[in-house]
Amino acid sequence: MTPVASGTTVSPSAPAGQGIGPLLRAWRVRRRISQLELALRADSSARHISFVETGRSKPSEEMVLRLAEHLEVPVRERNALLLAAGYAPRYPETALDDPALDALWDGMERLIRGYEPYPALVLDGLYRVRAANRGVAMFLEGVPEWLLQPPLNAMRLTLHPEGMAPRIRNLREWRGHLLEQMQRQIALQRSEELRALYEEVAAYPVPREAPDSEPEEPYPYFALPLRFEHEGRVLSFISSISTFNTPMDVTVAELAIETFLPADPATVKYLHSLGT
Missing domain, CATH: 1.10.260.40 (lambda repressor-like DNA-binding domains)
Structure with missing residues (x-):
């Protein structure tokens, strides 16, 4: 892409x-x-x-x-x-709450729970959070209730000035990464809802004083980290997104599991100390 x-x-x-x-x-x-x-x-x-x-x-x-x-x-x-071409659609679009997907949801929920204490969540094609483990809770602390109303939207939560944005230490870099990710997705989908979401979050103001500094002790990151402040500590995560191989259903094809892997030993130690 x-x-x-x-x-x-x-x-x-x-x-x-x-x-x-x-x-x-x-x-x-x-x-x-x-x-x-x-x-x-x-x-x-x-x-x-x-x-x-x-x-x-x-x-x-x-x-x-x-x-x-x-x-x-x-x-x-x-x-x-x-x-x-004049043919019937081949791929069904199963509702998320259809019992036919129960086994799939059970497997995904087991997977993200097993990832604790590291954060992990399941997103649909519009970045709505469909499931999350307890490790995600730290990202939600201090976020106003209206932003947490279902369906919780990961892009809105991350980039809104009342959401996670004030605590993201490399906000400009991370924001640029997320907007580029949405642009790539828009290029592959004819979705007015996705386009509207992009236009909304891209218009969010970025504070002039938004931090974009290097860690106090530089660490050799191999991918752009999310540097997030929690209770006075700066934690570093590498985001990974997994999708289903050879999906035969539109709904399943658009589901993604996003996991946040600690990017340095200090983050590993801190997350385990929380006892999530």
């Missing part, structure tokens, strides 16, 4: 009613793949890919799915491609 310039979004969707050709071409251009390269990957021909993109040939359902796979099209957008 390629970052999009600040303040702009790029959607690989085509105007409604133009069929699958413009949609496929937009995804291919987005992935920076030539017609020949895509044809070789999908066991087709550049001529056939060209005909599909220009509307001179209608791809089979199997070909649509094959091209979508090689273009790494998100599951939700694969349904859009199928509809544009």
